[in-house]
Amino acid sequence: MAEIQIKGVAKSFGAFTALHSVDMTISDREFMVLLGASGCGKTTLLRIIAGLETPTKGEVWIGGRRVDHLPPKERGIAMVFQNYAVFPHLTVFENIAFGLRMQKMPQAEVQRRVHRCAELMHIEQLLKRYSGQLSGGQRQRVAVARALAMEPEVILMDEPLSNLDALLRLEMRSELKGVLAESKTTAIYVTHDQVEAMSLADRISVMNGGHIVQSADPVEVYRNPAARFVAGFIGNPPMNFLPAEKVGSGRYRVAGTDVAGPDTDTRIDYAIRPEDLTLAEPGQGLAATIRVVEPLGAHTLVTCDVDGASFRAVIDSDSRVNPGDRLSLAPMADRVRWFDKETGLSVQ
Amino acid sequence: MPRYLPYLLLLPATVFLIIFFLYPFTQVAIESVTSNGEWSLANFQKATSHWKFGEAFKNTMLLAALVVPIQLVMSLTMATVVQKLQKGRSAILYIFAIPLGISDLAAGLIWLSIFEQSGFLNSMLVGLGLIEQPILYLSYQSPWIILFAIVLAEVWRATAIMMVIIVAGLGLIPREYGEAAEVFGATRWQRFYKVTLPMLRPSLQTALILRVILAFEVFAVVIALGGTQMPVLMSETFNWQFNLQDRGVAAAYAMVILAVSVLFTLIILRALHVPKEART
Amino acid sequence: MSDTATVAPSVRKAGRWVFVSGIVLLCVWTLLPIYLLMVNALSTPEEVNGFPKSFIPSFDLSSLRFFLEFEGVLNALWNSIRVAVVTMILSIGFGAPAGYALSRFDFPGKEVFRFLVVMTRAFPLPLLALPLAVMFLRVGLDDSVLGLALVHTTLALPFAVLITYSLFSGIPFELEEAAFTLGCTRFQAFRKVVLPLAAPGIAASAVFAFVISWNEVFAAAVLTIKNRTLTAFLMQSLDWSPLHLKFAGAAALVLPALIFIFAVRKYLFAMWGIANR
Known part of the structure; x- marks a missing residue:
């Protein structure tokens, strides 16, 4: 069970305020998309949940546990990065196994999990390769498999598809949706692409200027924008x-x-x-x-x-x-x- | 992440530089303006009134003035020539960069093997029948040949460092700029002069500062080829410190070298200044 | 190319010929002096001092043997190696953490530190040997390997900082963050992700530090008396040493440097060039 609660989280970098007291609850197994233009604070919020950034104020709770003072490794999360962050000095196998090895998991279990996740992402034939021998789409698959192998309570994704070309993005999008629905984890997904947001999300939180402007299911956000900003941002061409x-x-x-x-x-x-x-x-x-x-x-x-x-x-x-x-x-x-x-x- | 971590990581290097860089430099500075425990310019007077000071100063400046421009032109030529190569680029680059690893003393000795009386230059000239007897080049009677040999050795040894910096700098300039200039009708020379060279300014700045300062520190090459025939600032510093055992005067010399180094650094920074807005 | 298309083929061919011969000439200019030194080092003392000289060595090791058996030479060689190794360890040991901090963190005082490092470039560093000679005398570091290595470290440290800075900057922080989310502490992430990726580059900058120390003459000559390094020994013996000793010594100085530069040739431009900006 991993419900996520964000309570009054704020973040400023010097004089610049990236987040103004954000409150949000993401229920267990929900697919939440944080949508907004660059600089709206969506990535900062995701990184605060991951533990890569410390909030200036506020609390983060994951699965009933307050985590904002804990390092990333103690939060039960896994993350997929914008540039995939596939370790170049390790094979695909060792990349997927990396987190499991950190937990000192027995070799047999590591094998089992790596193969299962590789199969899930259709990269079994790439396990012996290095990142330099992979295409962007394949790296993306490795990054997702590596996150899934952790069997996390929460999976965090920071613009994971933005570096793929249009066709591949379409393919990965539907695949991601299927895999994540099956894995039954809570997911938070950051994107600036409204189509991606609409197609993936159970719920979209539209962000602007460090605030959450509207948080609702995709059709609601589209039909009944809570603010002029949302109306102009969602829909192509806009309202x-x-x-x-x-x-x-x-x-x-x-x-x-x-x-x-x-x-x-x-x-x-x-x-x-x-x-x-x-x-x-x-x-x-x-x-x-x-x-x-x-x-x-x-x-x-x-x-x-x-x-x-x-x-x-x-x-x-x-x-x-x-x-x-x-x-x-x-x-x-x-x-x-x-x-x-x-x-x-x-x-x- | 603990807030103090970056400071902790910087601490060893900072402490080291304070103890072994800032502190000793203050020491030399103080030493140069004190004598017998009192503030005085006696050390400078003693240094400058010695007949060798003028010689050393003139020689150092003359060497820098001869060597650095030649190196600038040569390194630019080497770098642009290498850029045009399609085959064997890395091999040629490596060959050009070899002198980078060679010490100034070794460079001086290498050129000594060419210029000494029984050396390779005389061997070749006699072998070709151009001269009958080997000539004594490196003698006090022909200071100009000594100077020439030193310039050759310095150009040979230290052009590589400038070339490496310039090659790296050229690598950072996107091809599109040159191509855009070509489309707008610039000739090859105009492209180099109006596009490449201005964009190379940051690299040129570093290369020149590094080289000019090293030129003022010229020492072992001069000793190896000229012995005591050709005093330079650095060799006189060494002489006062070691043979004449007068640390105060040596410190005064050090301050003179420091002063010209800083002066020329500022001049180069000024001359090749790239405004913040024009940086990429 | 528009300008080549308008030129007659014969002219283009001539241009090509000038270009190639120019490159050959530059290569000869770089390599010939080293070759001549090696000819001297591999000839007998009699040949080295004789006239006219052959441009082909007789491949005789007696000059080198004379050099190695000369009093103080082995000791000087050993001192050079020790000083260079200590310099290498100190400059990487102090420089790499600083380079890492500069590449990964934004913090007040960062610019001050960078300024301090870059400023060392505008100063004739071997002159540090003068005041440090006095200081070392007081603390008992005079005429010692460590004392000279400390001076050489002031030469090598700024480069080590700037080179490792550019090296670490080339490794995306995202990789470390990924390691954090996969269960690593900051230190584990450094050891398991950053270090394996940076190791070849760090080794290359260590080699540079070694070469800087190995080649340095002035401070070595000022600071050592009994425990001379090879450069100091050759320098102080210039007045009286026979030619074959000089040239064998120069060859001994050049050879390791050549090997090291060859070993790190891949990094020569990427690091050295960019770190120098």
Whole structure:
């Protein structure tokens, strides 16, 4: 049983604050993804959990045990590093066996575990090789096998796929998901890639500026972003925003159309995802002038001008459109979201 | 991780450098400006008023002025030539670097075997019938030949260290810059002069500082080839310390060497300064 | 290449010829003097002192035997080795931990230390022998192997620090962190991961320290009287020693240095060049 609790963890490097009092609970066997742009504090948080960094304030609990004062080796964790950190002076076998040997495990058990993990990661035929003879993808597999061999309660991964090329990344992603689901360990995974986050996570914690902005399951994060930052960060292309002018109780004027919205006195923005727009009869939706057309195969991305603001829509690739065309874009009413202009938080 | 660990690791080296570098240098400095337990410039007066001081100073400067520019040009040539090699690059580099391991005394003796009266130069010239009798080159009557032999020995021995630093420096310059310059129409010479050389400034800086300071310390080569015919600052320091047993004057000499070394270091740092913003 | 394409083939061929002969010339310039020294060392004393000289050695060992049997030479050789070995141990023993600290930690005072190390470069270090001669006399280190080795360590230590610094910087800290998460303490991670990876480079920098000490003349001549090193012995005997003694001695000085430089040739440029920046 390894539930992880982060209680008020903060970290500063000199004058720079990397983390502002973060609280988070990750339940046993959960796959948690920490998502954010570089410098948001996600890697710092992961390294604090691993014991590679000491928090300035706060507590870390793993499996009911307070661990923030313990060295990494006493925390029951294993870690996969961004550059794999496969030891160049050891064979693949010895790399996977490294942690087991540190525990002075009997040779037979070492053999058994190394072979089982190598099999799991499909690298049995590489056991005698050195890191220099491996491709990036193979090194990645060794790094994961080495972590799994420890049979840890928690497995920590720091951008493990970011150094692979696109195709390999796709392959490793689904493989990782399967292997980790089977191993029944709690996993924390750091990435800046939202697609990776969406596809792997049981729960995503979106981080920005040393804060956790939203922590929820992938669909929730996508559909109901808790803040404008999340709405802009998740989804490709990101959500569109338009200024809304209050014209009555719960009534707003957006780009020349009248829209129903939340009844609030704060100033708010209107937001809609590009794929939640449909082509409508003239006068039925938002009036848009196309500036750029990007056919993407399955659909076409158009960048338009709506009421002087840049605005994107994903439309069917059969609708032939050209720059300069005028469109009418109708938003799906239940997909419209509102965000506070000042705080950036979602308003309902 | 304990906070004091880095300090613990630095402690031995720091203590060592304080005891055996900072402290002795203060000692020489103090020694040079005291005589009979009082502050005085007597040591400097004694050193400079001796007829050999002017000679030694002139010779040291002259040697540095002759040797270092030749070495700079040679090491740059060697480094760029080696870069163009496709085959046998590492073998040639190793051959060029060999003198790096040879002491100045051995270098002096090696060139002595060429220039002495029964040496290889005379053997060759007589063998070719160019001269009839072996010539005495290294004599007080021909100080210019002694100087020439010393310059050759120094260039032979100490060009390697500059070349190694420059080769390593060239290795750090990405090829794209030269290729970009080529695309924009720079000739080979322009590429070297306008792209490579400016980007090489940090390496040139180190190489020159190292070489100039070593040039002021020239000692064993001079003794081996010139004996006492060609006084230099370092040999005079040795002479005052050992043969004349006057540590104060030796210390004054040391301060003179130190002063020119620091002065030239500052000049080189200034001349080849790379602004922080322009560093890669 | 645009500029070669416009040049006539004959000119290009001529350029190639100049290039190759230039390299050959530079190699001859480097190797010939060493060859000539070896010719002298491998000829009889009579041949060395005779005229004209042959450019091919007679492969006679009597000059070398004369040198080795000369009073004080074996002792000087032994002293040179001992001083160089102590210098090697001291400079790596003090320098490598400092290089490791510089490569792995950020801490207040780091720049001050780096400045101290780099500053040693602007000073004529053999001059240290002058004040240290007095100091050693007081503490009984005068004319001793350890005393000279301490001075040579001031020469070799800054290089050892900078070379090991670049060496350790080349080993990703991530590897050590991986070892931490796999159950290592800081010391175990160093021993099991960093040390095996850095060992060849550390050995190479130890060899450099050895060569620096082996070749040093001034401090050796100032600090030793009875316990001369080989350089000090040759230096002090220049006035009266016969030619064959000088050249055999020079050959004895050159040979180990050549072997050592050959042994570490792989590291010559990577370390020496970059550590010097």
